[in-house]
Amino acid sequence: MEFKLKFKDIDETRQLKDNFTIQDVLNDMGLSAQTIVAKQNGELAVEESVINDGDEIQLIQIIYGG
Template sequence: MSIILINKKDVKEIDFVENTKIEDILKNEEIPIETVVIKQNGETVTEDEIVNDNDEIEIIKVIYGG
């Protein structure tokens, strides 16, 4: 099973096993959960969501500042 991970302009296919959470994928990719918003197939979700085969996961970096 695999997903498409979109992080800025970087798009890659990632293989995963059943019952994998978005949190697990972010950890494997060394993406800090605290600094991103996650979309799964266009819907905003939390890192606790289970990924499904052929899902599209988009990582949106949160910008801090004032």
């Protein structure tokens, strides 16, 4: 079971663990949910969303400024 991950220059297929969530991906990558927006199969997703086999997860960096 696998899912596709896209973030900046990363475009790869990763192995899927049981009950793996978007928060788990963020933790594995050392990223904070406060600075990242996640899309699951093109739809906005919350960190608690469970990733399914074949899903595409896209992480988008939020840019702060003033």
